[in-house]
Each structure stands twice: as structure tokens, then as C-alpha cells.
Amino acid sequence: MADKRDELLDAACERFRASDLKGLHLESLARQVGLSPQQAREMFPDSDGLNRAVYERALIAMAAESVASLPGSGIGRQLEHLLRQRYGFLVDHRESSRDILFGVISAGGGWRDPFEDQFWRFSVQVVALLEAAKRNGEIRADADHVVAARAFVSYYLTGILLALRNDTTSADQACDFTFPLVSALLESLR
Secondary structure, eight states, X not given: OHHHHHHHHHHHHHHHHHHGGGGOXXXXXXXXXXXXXXXXXHHOSSHHHHHHHHHHHHHHHHHHHHHHTOOSSOHHHHHHHHHHHHHHHHXXXXXXXXXXXXXXXXXXXXXXXXXXXXXHHHHHHHHHHHHHHHHTTSSOTTOOHHHHHHHHHHHHHHHHHHHHSSSSOOHHHHHHHHHHHHHHHHHHHO
16 A cells, blocks of 8 residues: 555656646545545545645655755855755745745644755755865865854745745745855855
8 A cells, every 4th residue: 555655646746746736636646546535535634644745755856856966066056056946946836835834833833844854854965065065175174064054054944935925036036145145154164
């Protein structure tokens, strides 16, 4: 049954790419992968559970893709690349990203785990990049890269809020606002 759950999630992720969370109708997805509606409801008793699983899977795939396509060198270029990839994802899925962010900050929001997981993953990626930059001599050996990574994550969140505040802010605008902060922090680490 785990294979069918993965197959259902794969089909849901394909629809998500095309139509965001609006295209996720459990019954039609179940038929598409050869499950009964009842079997699908056993896997995902409510639409929130399906939406959360799909969004989380899409975020993980985007994060892996952005790391795989990183520029070979230059900590500044690498961090800018990660920000542009992540802001691009959020803008491409603006409506669901807003809903999820509101779910995270609301008192009873059930989206906290996947969203916080993505901040943790981003932080781990940034720490790894800063450690490599330290080894390559791009930043000082005594620079506190863990604290710097926390600052980068807070800049990332600032860009998220900017990107999601209205329907006209682009991923590039969010990055153009955020990246000077990142650059200033990087400069202080050199």
C-alpha cells in the first residue's frame, strides 16, 4: 500500500505543478492510480493532509533541484541562486504558499512542521555552503557561520513575506530586496 501512496502523491505532485493545490481532488487522483476513493481516504483522511504531503514533497524536490544546479564557486552566487530558486517556487505557487504561511503563524495551524522543516533544510544548506567557503578562504576562518546562517534564514523569511504580500511582487524583486542584506553580511565575514 506504501507504493500506491507514493504513486498517488506522484500524481498529485504533477497536478500541483500544473494547477497548484486547487487541482488536487482525491477521488480523481485515486481513479488515476487505480485506487478506490475509500482506499485513498484511508491514506489521506482529509484534504489538508494530502495538500500538506504534496506541498512538502514539492518543496523537497525544489530544494534538491536548487542544490543540484548550484554554481560551482562563489558563496555569493551560490546563496543568490538558492534564494532565486526558492522565491521562484513561492511565486509560482503563491496562493498555496500564502495559505500555508498563514497556517504556520495561526494558533491552530497544522502546517508548522513542513514549513519549519524547509527553514531547517535551508539553514543546513547555507551552513554547508559557508563551511565550504571557509575552507576555500572566501570567508574568515574565525567567522561564526552558524550564526550567519541564522541571519540568512531570517533574510529569506523577509523575502518570503515580500513575495507573498501581493500578486505583483516577482521572485526577482524579492531577491533584489533580500540579496543586498545577504551581501552585506557576507562582506562582514570576509
